[in-house]
Amino acid sequence: MRLKRDFSLHWKNYLILFLVVELSLEVAVIPLFNAWTSLLLNLGAIPYLSYTNALSLVTSHPYITLGLLLELIILIICVFGQFALILNGVVLIKQDEFSFRAILKNTARQLRQLDPLGIFFFAGYFLLIVPFSGIFFNSPLLSKIVIPEFILDFLLQKPLYATLIGILYLAIFILSIRLLFVLPLMLFEKVKIKAALAQSWQLTRNKFWAYTLKLLKISFIALITNLGLIGILYSIQLGLDQNPLSALIGGSINVTLLQIGSFLISVWASVALLQLILPADVTLATYKSTKKSEAVT
Structure with a gap:
């Protein structure tokens, strides 16, 4: 709410x-x-x-x-x-x-x-969660960092490799939840990487399923809303397709509306996810008013 x-x-x-x-x-x-x-x-x-x-x-x-x-x-x-x-x-x-x-x-x-080690952690962290990057954090800069599909297809056809990939993805997902607060702590509290890792691990202790369900809820709402938007625009387009002129104009408008709507949904999901890693029980020093702090200096 x-x-x-x-x-x-x-x-x-x-x-x-x-x-x-x-x-x-x-x-x-x-x-x-x-x-x-x-x-x-x-x-x-x-x-x-x-x-x-x-x-x-x-x-x-x-x-x-x-x-x-x-x-x-x-x-x-x-x-x-x-x-x-x-x-x-x-x-x-x-x-x-x-x-x-x-x-x-x-x-x-x-x-x-920033602690220089933080950059290395950040690199490893995002390379690890590339399979989930569309859920947790999406960047066009990471769009080309993908595992070739034919390699995955080959590995998934082998029961042993498929099992190992499943275990690896599960381990990565668990780590990504347990380390949710590392980067905000480093950015806002100026906590060193080692202390940030320990604090994030402590904050998510006994709360793994709570955070997982929150993430899934946000992702589910975004997915359902996006599918609903697609369904509505598709239904409208079916009616417009009865006439060649209205089909062309309506198709262009619907594509534009879909892009705008999908972007809005993506923004909402991103804001929800980012606010999730800025919980009330973490004291963030830079939350103090920027205007007030500038006035003091």
Whole structure:
């Protein structure tokens, strides 16, 4: 109920926050990474980059490999920055102090003060939860980090491998729940990585199923709402298809409405999930009014 009231009051700000971050990544950040990769591949006369030529790339093009590794490190930092930007934005919107200047200022300060080990943890954490990244945290920067389907298909056909994959996914899911609060603690409480791991483990002790059910509830509501929207628009389109002109115009409008509606549902689910990892029993120092703190300084 509290989340519903908060979202209904601030949905415009949440929409602006996610839209600006998403567009910034799509228009500016991702093209830069694509250009960097293309430049490195052209310098090494490498036709393509995949797991099939990874070994030859390392042995034959060490400098190109270093350049790609540097790109990966910067990519991870950018994903962390995206997470921090959105989390800071959600906090400031809840405080009725939403401004991109404050969001950028808080994020820059947090990144400067972050324990270097935190970046490595963040990298491992998100690489681990890639199978669940669409549920917990979605980033267009991670869209190309996927396990090839034919490898999964081959492994799933073998009972032993399929069982091991199932156990691995279950272990990853359990870890992702138990470590939910590590990153917020590091960002807002300035807790070192070791202490943040221990505190998150303590906070989720005896609460694994409670948090799991909350996550499943949010995901289920988002899924059902999205399916409902698709069903409604599809029914409307069936009626419009009786006339070629109305079918064309209606199809264009329905596709646009579907994209807007799906984005709104995605924003709601993301806000709900992010607010879940900012519970009331965790004291977050930077929740104090930004305006008040600036006035003091």
